[in-house]
Amino acid sequence: MRSAGSELGAAVLAAGLGERLRACGCPKPLVRVAGLPLVERAVRTLRAGGVRGKTMVVVGHRGEEVAEFVRSRFPDVEVLENPDYARGNGTSVLGAVPHLPERFVVAMVDHVHTPDSVRRLIATPGDFVAAVDSRPSFADPGEATRVRLESGRVVALGKGLEPYDALDAGLFVCSRAALEPLGGEPGPLSWNAIKRKWLASGGELAACDLAGAPWADVDTPEDIERAVDAVLAATRGSRDGFISRHLNRRLGRGITRRLLDTSVTPDQVSLMSFALAAASAGLLARGSLAAGGVLVQLSSVLDGCDGELARARLESSAEGQVLDAVLDRGADALIIAGMALGSRSRWGVQAGFLALAGALMVPYTRARWEAAFGEVPEEFTGFAATRDVRLGVLALGALTGVPASALLAVGAGAAAEVVRRLLALRGRRLGERDGREESGGEHLSDEDTLGDRRFGGRGAGGAYGGGAG
Amino acid sequence: MRSAGSELGAAVLAAGLGERLRACGCPKPLVRVAGLPLVERAVRTLRAGGVRGKTMVVVGHRGEEVAEFVRSRFPDVEVLENPDYARGNGTSVLGAVPHLPERFVVAMVDHVHTPDSVRRLIATPGDFVAAVDSRPSFADPGEATRVRLESGRVVALGKGLEPYDALDAGLFVCSRAALEPLGGEPGPLSWNAIKRKWLASGGELAACDLAGAPWADVDTPEDIERAVDAVLAATRGSRDGFISRHLNRRLGRGITRRLLDTSVTPDQVSLMSFALAAASAGLLARGSLAAGGVLVQLSSVLDGCDGELARARLESSAEGQVLDAVLDRGADALIIAGMALGSRSRWGVQAGFLALAGALMVPYTRARWEAAFGEVPEEFTGFAATRDVRLGVLALGALTGVPASALLAVGAGAAAEVVRRLLALRGRRLGERDGREESGGEHLSDEDTLGDRRFGGRGAGGAYGGGAG
Known part of the structure; x- marks a missing residue:
C-alpha cells in the first residue's frame, strides 16, 4: 500500500455564504439533498469515487456549525477554517493546498456528483483537470460557469461566456505544483480567477467531459429538487x-x-x-x-x-x-x-x-x-x-x-x-x-500464463462435487 | 509478470530402467497410474502445484518413446536425453542443471504426489529442500530412502538407515548454486550420493514434512494399486x-x-x-x-x-x-x-x-x-x-x-x-x-483501507436491486 502522502487527496469547498438557501435555516453545506447533507454527500462521493488520501473540508461562513458536523461524521476528515472566505472561494483552495498531498481533487460542496464521475475525472491525466459537461441534463446553463474547449482543453471560462461548449461541473483534479504559484495579491480571489491565471500563465487545463452524467449545482430551494432528480437518475440498476x-x-x-x-x-x-x-x-x-x-x-x-x-x-x-x-x-x-x-x-x-x-x-x-x-x-x-x-x-x-x-x-x-x-x-x-x-507451439517464455489457464480451477480443491450446500 | 528465467522451474527424472515394471510393456514413465501415464501426472502435478517456469523431463532408458510422448502432450516442456543414465539418476539432475532457472523442483517420475504437497514444498525456504514424510500412509518404508532429521533438517539418509525419522518423498527444491559444484568424478552417481556430498560439504538440507499427505512411489505392479489409493485419498471433497x-x-x-x-x-x-x-x-x-x-x-x-x-x-x-x-x-x-x-x-x-x-x-x-x-x-x-x-x-x-x-x-x-x-x-x-x-478516531494515514470498507459494495453498482437474473 502506498503511503497516505502519495495518495490522491481532496478539498471540499464549503466556506461560502449560500444566501439563496438561507430559507433552509441551516448553513448551505448542511442542507439535505436526497437524504444527506451536502457536505456529507460530497465527502462520501469522493471516497466512493476512489479518493483514498487526505480529505479536507474548508469552512468559512457559519464555520463552527459545519466543522462540528464534519468532525462528528468523519473523524478522519480534516477541517480547515478559512477566515478570508469573504474574499472568494479561491482563497479556500489556496489555503488548503499546503496541507494536501501532491495531487488532489477540488470539489464544490454545492455540486452534487456521482462516484462514477469522480472516477472518470481522476483517471484523466494532467496537472490541472476540470470536469465539464457538454450535454448537461440537470444543471442550469444560466447559473453555471461556461467553458470553451479546444482539442480536449479548456481555453476560456466565465459565467456569461458566448459561444461556449460545455458547463464547468465544479469538480477538479489539481497538482500542488500547479496551484502554489497562483496566489499572492490581496483583494477578491475567486476559483475562476485562479483558473484564468493558470491559463494566462500558459498552463493546460485538461477537460474531462462528463457528457450527460447526472450532476447538479444547488443554489436555490428549486435546485434541490433538480439535484434529487440527478441523484435518482444515477441509481438506475x-x-x-x-x-x-x-x-x-x-x-x-x-x-x-x-x-x-x-x-x-x-x-x-x-x-x-x-x-x-x-x-x-x-x-x-x-x-x-x-x-x-x-x-x-x-x-x-x-x-x-x-x-x-x-x-x-x-x-x-x-x-x-x-x-x-x-x-x-x-x-x-x-x-x-x-x-x-x-x-x-x-x-x-x-x-x-x-x-x-x-x-x-x-x-x-x-x-x-x-x-x-x-x-x-x-x-x-x-x-x-x-x-x-x-x-x-x-x-x-x-x-x-x-x-x-x-x-x-x-x-x-x-x-x-x-x-x-x-x-x-x-x-x-x-x-x-x-x-x-x-x-501450444510457442516458446515457454511466452507461455507463463499457460499453466494458470490449464490448471486454473484446481486450486479451488473442494469446491467440486458432493457437498454443494 | 516476472520473466521465465526468474521463475521456479522443474526437472522430472524419467531416465531409469524401471525393471520391475517391465511386465507393463511400456517404459516406466508411460505406465498409467489412476488414468495418467506417470510422466504426464508428474508434469501436471508440478504445474498445478505452482511451478510456472521452465520444466524439463530427463529421459534415458527407452528415451525415444518417452520423449515422443512428452513432446506430443506438452509442447512447452523440454526433453533432455541423458546418455549417462546407467551411471545413476544423479547424472540426470546434474545434466539438467545448466538448462534450468536459478531455483527448480526435482521430481522422480515414479513418485506420485498431490499439487498440494508441491505447494507446501516450494513454500519452504532453503537452497536445498527435501520433501519428507514422518507418517507415511501409502509408501513402503522397506523400499524408500530413509532420513534422519534434526531441527527441521535432514542430517543423514540411506535405504537401510536406522534409526530414522521419516521417508524421503522423492521431491526437492534446489538452487543451481547449490548443485553446480557437486558433480565431476566418473563412476556411479546416484541422486542420494549428491545429497550426501552436499551434506558433507556443510550444506543444509531443509526438510518439508508432508506428515501423512498422500503420496507413493511406484516400482512394482503392486505399487500401482497403492498409488491409485493415494491419488483417490487426495480427492476427498x-x-x-x-x-x-x-x-x-x-x-x-x-x-x-x-x-x-x-x-x-x-x-x-x-x-x-x-x-x-x-x-x-x-x-x-x-x-x-x-x-x-x-x-x-x-x-x-x-x-x-x-x-x-x-x-x-x-x-x-x-x-x-x-x-x-x-x-x-x-x-x-x-x-x-x-x-x-x-x-x-x-x-x-x-x-x-x-x-x-x-x-x-x-x-x-x-x-x-x-x-x-x-x-x-x-x-x-x-x-x-x-x-x-x-x-x-x-x-x-x-x-x-x-x-x-x-x-x-x-x-x-x-x-x-x-x-x-x-x-x-x-x-x-x-x-x-x-x-x-x-x-474511526485514528489518524488518516492508518486508515487507507477505511474508504474501501465503507464504500466497498458501491463499485458493484447495478448488482443491487431489481434485475436479479
Whole structure:
C-alpha cells in the first residue's frame, strides 16, 4: 500500500455564504439533498469515487456549525477554517493546498456528483483537470460557469461566456505544483480567477467531459429538487429488465423519493418487499387471484427501491445486496407456491414446480458463475432472465385468471435461460481449450500464463462435487 | 509478470530402467497410474502445484518413446536425453542443471504426489529442500530412502538407515548454486550420493514434512494399486457431509476407480448423475417410491464421482464445477417435484414447495455470498446444509413410504439454514460497522483501507436491486 502522502487527496469547498438557501435555516453545506447533507454527500462521493488520501473540508461562513458536523461524521476528515472566505472561494483552495498531498481533487460542496464521475475525472491525466459537461441534463446553463474547449482543453471560462461548449461541473483534479504559484495579491480571489491565471500563465487545463452524467449545482430551494432528480437518475440498476425500465422504476422512483428523507433503511425496504410478497402468496393460495396479483406487482416495484435508496444515500453495501438477493429468492418461492396451490389443479402444481425451479436456478447460475469466474457475461440479462419480467408475467397471469399458464410461461422461459447459460459455459470451456492449442507451439517464455489457464480451477480443491450446500 | 528465467522451474527424472515394471510393456514413465501415464501426472502435478517456469523431463532408458510422448502432450516442456543414465539418476539432475532457472523442483517420475504437497514444498525456504514424510500412509518404508532429521533438517539418509525419522518423498527444491559444484568424478552417481556430498560439504538440507499427505512411489505392479489409493485419498471433497463421508464416498470410490482408466469424462459423470435423478423423479411421480428412492441415493453417490475423477486425473476446472453445481440444482428440483407429485396429497405438495425452495436457496446463499465476499465461512457446511444429507433424507423417506414427511424435514432444515446464514450476514455487517467505529478516531494515514470498507459494495453498482437474473 502506498503511503497516505502519495495518495490522491481532496478539498471540499464549503466556506461560502449560500444566501439563496438561507430559507433552509441551516448553513448551505448542511442542507439535505436526497437524504444527506451536502457536505456529507460530497465527502462520501469522493471516497466512493476512489479518493483514498487526505480529505479536507474548508469552512468559512457559519464555520463552527459545519466543522462540528464534519468532525462528528468523519473523524478522519480534516477541517480547515478559512477566515478570508469573504474574499472568494479561491482563497479556500489556496489555503488548503499546503496541507494536501501532491495531487488532489477540488470539489464544490454545492455540486452534487456521482462516484462514477469522480472516477472518470481522476483517471484523466494532467496537472490541472476540470470536469465539464457538454450535454448537461440537470444543471442550469444560466447559473453555471461556461467553458470553451479546444482539442480536449479548456481555453476560456466565465459565467456569461458566448459561444461556449460545455458547463464547468465544479469538480477538479489539481497538482500542488500547479496551484502554489497562483496566489499572492490581496483583494477578491475567486476559483475562476485562479483558473484564468493558470491559463494566462500558459498552463493546460485538461477537460474531462462528463457528457450527460447526472450532476447538479444547488443554489436555490428549486435546485434541490433538480439535484434529487440527478441523484435518482444515477441509481438506475444496470440489470433492469423490460418491465423494470418501463413500469417499476417509474412507480418506484416516487416511493424512493419519499423514503430518502426518512429513517427507513434499504434493508427495511427489502423486508417490506418480502412481506408484500408473503401477503400476496397467502391471497393467491386462497384463490384471491386479483388481489394477489396486484400485491405481486407492488412487491416487485418496491424491490427496486431498496437499491435505489442505498445508492442515492451512498450507503450501498455488499451485505445489503446479498440480503436483498436472498429475500428475493424467498419471495419468489412464496409467490410461486401460493399461485400453484391456488390454481387447485394438478397441472398448475406441475407448472409451479417448473416455475419455482426456474425462478431460483436462473439467479443461481448467475451467482455460481460470478463466484467461479468473477464476472458475468452481458447476455445473461436477457429479456426473460430478470426478476421484474418473471413477476410481471405472474402478476398478469393472476389478474387475468390464468395462473397455471403464467407459471408455465415463467418456468419454460427460465428453463430456456438456464440451458442457454449452460451452453455459454460449454462455449467458455471450448474457447479456453482452443486458446490453449493455438498457443501450444510457442516458446515457454511466452507461455507463463499457460499453466494458470490449464490448471486454473484446481486450486479451488473442494469446491467440486458432493457437498454443494 | 516476472520473466521465465526468474521463475521456479522443474526437472522430472524419467531416465531409469524401471525393471520391475517391465511386465507393463511400456517404459516406466508411460505406465498409467489412476488414468495418467506417470510422466504426464508428474508434469501436471508440478504445474498445478505452482511451478510456472521452465520444466524439463530427463529421459534415458527407452528415451525415444518417452520423449515422443512428452513432446506430443506438452509442447512447452523440454526433453533432455541423458546418455549417462546407467551411471545413476544423479547424472540426470546434474545434466539438467545448466538448462534450468536459478531455483527448480526435482521430481522422480515414479513418485506420485498431490499439487498440494508441491505447494507446501516450494513454500519452504532453503537452497536445498527435501520433501519428507514422518507418517507415511501409502509408501513402503522397506523400499524408500530413509532420513534422519534434526531441527527441521535432514542430517543423514540411506535405504537401510536406522534409526530414522521419516521417508524421503522423492521431491526437492534446489538452487543451481547449490548443485553446480557437486558433480565431476566418473563412476556411479546416484541422486542420494549428491545429497550426501552436499551434506558433507556443510550444506543444509531443509526438510518439508508432508506428515501423512498422500503420496507413493511406484516400482512394482503392486505399487500401482497403492498409488491409485493415494491419488483417490487426495480427492476427498472438503465439503463432504455426514452421508457423503460415511456412505457415498465409500461406494463412489469403487466407481471412480473403475472410471479412471476409461475415456469417461467428469462432465459425463455429472450428466449421468443428473439422468439418474431424472429417472428417479419419474418413478417417484408414478408412486414407485422404493425404486425411486434407490435411484435417488445412487444419483447422490455418483454425484461425488465427477469431482473425484477430475481431481484424480488432475483436470478439475471451474467450468466443470459450475456445470456440476447447476445440474445438481436441476436434479434436486426434479426429485423433489417427483416426490411431491407422487405423494398425491395437498400437504405433500406444500412440503414439496418448501423443500424445493430450501434445497435451492441453501446453495444459492452460498454462491451469492461467495460472489460478494470471495470466501465462505466454515460453518456453512453444517450437518443439514449439504446435498448428500438432503438427498439421503429424501431417499430414506421414499424407501420407508413417508415422502411428504421427508420433504417437510428437508424443507424445514434448509429454511433453518438459510435463516442462520442471513443472521451470519447481519453479524458480518455489524462486525464491519464496529471495526469502523473502533478505528474511526485514528489518524488518516492508518486508515487507507477505511474508504474501501465503507464504500466497498458501491463499485458493484447495478448488482443491487431489481434485475436479479
